Amino acid sequence: MSQTGPSRRIETRSVHVGRTADPSGAVAPAIHLSTTFERDDSGELRSGFIYGRSGNPDRVALETVVADLEGGAECIAFGSGTAAIHSVLYALAPGDLVLAPRDAYHGTMHLLSTALARWGLRTRFTDFLCPDDVDAGFAAHPALALVETPSNPMLRVTDIGAVAARCRASGALLAVDNTWMTPVLQRPLEHGADLVVHSTTKYFGGHSDVTGGTVVARRDLAITERIRAIQTDTGPVPSPFDAWLLRRGVKTLPLRIRAQSKRAAALAGFLAAHPRIAETFYPGLSDDPGHAIQSRQADGFGAMLSFRVRGGEGGARRFMSRLRLLVRATSLGGVETLAEHRFAVEGPTSPTPRDLIRVSVGLEHPADLIADLEQALA
Numbered sequence: 001m002s003q004t005g006p007s008r009r010i011e012t013r014s015v016h017v018g019r020t021a022d023p024s025g026a027v028a029p030a031i032h033l034s035t036t037f038e039r040d041d042s043g044e045l046r047s048g049f050i051y052g053r054s055g056n057p058d059r060v061a062l063e064t065v066v067a068d069l070e071g072g073a074e075c076i077a078f079g080s081g082t083a084a085i086h087s088v089l090y091a092l093a094p095g096d097l098v099l100a101p102r103d104a105y106h107g108t109m110h111l112l113s114t115a116l117a118r119w120g121l122r123t124r125f126t127d128f129l130c131p132d133d134v135d136a137g138f139a140a141h142p143a144l145a146l147v148e149t150p151s152n153p154m155l156r157v158t159d160i161g162a163v164a165a166r167c168r169a170s171g172a173l174l175a176v177d178n179t180w181m182t183p184v185l186q187r188p189l190e191h192g193a194d195l196v197v198h199s200t201t202k203y204f205g206g207h208s209d210v211t212g213g214t215v216v217a218r219r220d221l222a223i224t225e226r227i228r229a230i231q232t233d234t235g236p237v238p239s240p241f242d243a244w245l246l247r248r249g250v251k252t253l254p255l256r257i258r259a260q261s262k263r264a265a266a267l268a269g270f271l272a273a274h275p276r277i278a279e280t281f282y283p284g285l286s287d288d289p290g291h292a293i294q295s296r297q298a299d300g301f302g303a304m305l306s307f308r309v310r311g312g313e314g315g316a317r318r319f320m321s322r323l324r325l326l327v328r329a330t331s332l333g334g335v336e337t338l339a340e341h342r343f344a345v346e347g348p349t350s351p352t353p354r355d356l357i358r359v360s361v362g363l364e365h366p367a368d369l370i371a372d373l374e375q376a377l378a
């Protein structure tokens with residue numbers, strides 16, 4: 001009993017897609033902790049499920065709604081965003097070339113340049129905003145381009161449709177990490193991407209209490225079966241409770257991400273006008289270099305922003321030490337606003353400016369958040 005239909009809006013689908021009738025009449029779904037599933041007396045599986053690693057009802061409920069929201073044919077849910085990204089890349093072959101952003105989640109860059117490089121995958125770190133770099137990248141015949149937009153932590157906006165056109169012309173696949181936007185604000189498959197990955201640890205969970213990841217694939221994509229097989233063979237699956245928590249988080253995702261984005265816009269406006277701030281990175285600012293593309297390809301600007309504090313690394317560290325309401329922690333997407341000195345998190349080889357602070361804006365009242373920023377900058 002799927003409570004959906006093509007005409008239903010995203011708020012409705014977030015609540016109802018994949019909802020099934022429980023024999024007890026319970027409105028909230030049960031959690032299925034069983035690791036194995038019974039056969040009938042003729043040896044047939046009763047439900048289609050065999051064993052917890054290859055699938056379970058809680059995971060399918062999550063996969064069904066995420067595929068629907070992204071407009072994909074299917075979704076595979078993982079135990080983390082990193083596991084999801086790894087499985088996509090591991091479904092390529094040793095010797096294949098990946099075009100990956102220069103400015104992206106540092107864990108993805110680390111994975112590409114260590115474990116996957118040792119396995120034989122080649123990576124060309126590419127500035128997708130630089131036409132010469134993009135030309136040189138596609139001239140090298142990549143098997144896959146991986147795009148993250150807006151980027152982490154500099155909020156640079158890549159034109160998904162333009163990269164998709166280059167991929168189509170050269171026979172490469174396009175995967176987009178849509179963690180920062182969620183399908184509420186941006187649906188890369190509509191712009192020609194083949195795969196969408198998420199760290200569902202962030203906005204899908206929404207409460208900083210569950211780790212997960214997803215891969216969503218467009219219809220008729222050969223690599224999808226390989227990704228699914230890699231998951232079954234290597235085992236990075238979400239627990240039933242994690243899948244259940246994530247499905248619950250999706251119900252409020254549209255409301256949360258829109259409210260958080262509204263607060264982020266207020267904070268970005270305050271920071272952009274503040275004399276102690278050297279630069280503010282937020283595509284919702286009308287003079288941001290990514291503003292026009294973001295306005296065209298997304299339904300909002302998101303709830304992440306970065307800024308450079310005057311006074312160099314010392315200024316940034318002082319700012320961090322003075323925060324009273326914003327929580328000093330890495331990650332993003334939760335209801336509490338988090339701030340981090342990104343260079344310190346990424347380590348000494350990081351290309352991130354040493355005076356950069358990254359903020360994940362939560363659901364607190366914007367006036368309280370601005371008051372905390374103001375006193376920390378005073």
Ligand SMILES: Cc1ncc(COP(=O)(O)O)c(C=O)c1O
Pocket residue numbers: 080081082083105107148152177179180198199200201211212213331
């Ligand atoms: C954009 C992005 N992609 C992927 C990941 C990795 O996700 P996870 O921590 O769930 O493995 C992160 C984590 O911060 C991220 O920000």
